[in-house]
Amino acid sequence: MNFKISQSFYKDLGFEERRISEKMSLFIKDEISFYLQDYYAKEWLENTMVLLEVESAAHFYQHLQELELDKKYENIKVIPVQQNDWGNECMLIDPSGVLWHFAEFKNQI
Numbered sequence: 809m810n811f812k813i814s815q816s817f818y819k820d821l822g823f824e825e826r827r828i829s830e831k832m833s834l835f836i837k838d839e840i841s842f843y844l845q846d847y848y849a850k851e852w853l854e855n856t857m858v859l860l861e862v863e864s865a866a867h868f869y870q871h872l873q874e875l876e877l878d879k880k881y882e883n884i885k886v887i888p889v890q891q892n893d894w895g896n897e898c899m900l901i902d903p904s905g906v907l908w909h910f911a912e913f914k915n916q917i
Contacts, residue, residue: 869898
């Protein structure tokens with residue numbers, strides 16, 4: 809996978825990039841952050857899942873559609889909202905194959 813494509817993708821998704829080195833960046837959005845490095849292990853990435861809690865899965869799905877990431881990047885897949893017993897979620901497969909879950913949990917008592 810192309811590191812520059814992944815950097816561009818995450819910036820388009822709304823993350824701020826802070827370059828650590830030529831081969832590593834920290835991406836930050838609100839209270840979450842993650843490191844992205846210029847290293848590709850297909851088997852590992854295609855088996856990685858990241859869950860981000862959102863207030864509304866429906867609104868986040870609409871936001872993803874408006875970004876049109878699937879038109880700008882190859883191998884992107886935006887998956888519509890699914891209703892689960894625990895809440896709702898939409899999903900996104902990034903350019904390297906990582907599966908992102910954007911989950912809205914039902915209120916817990």
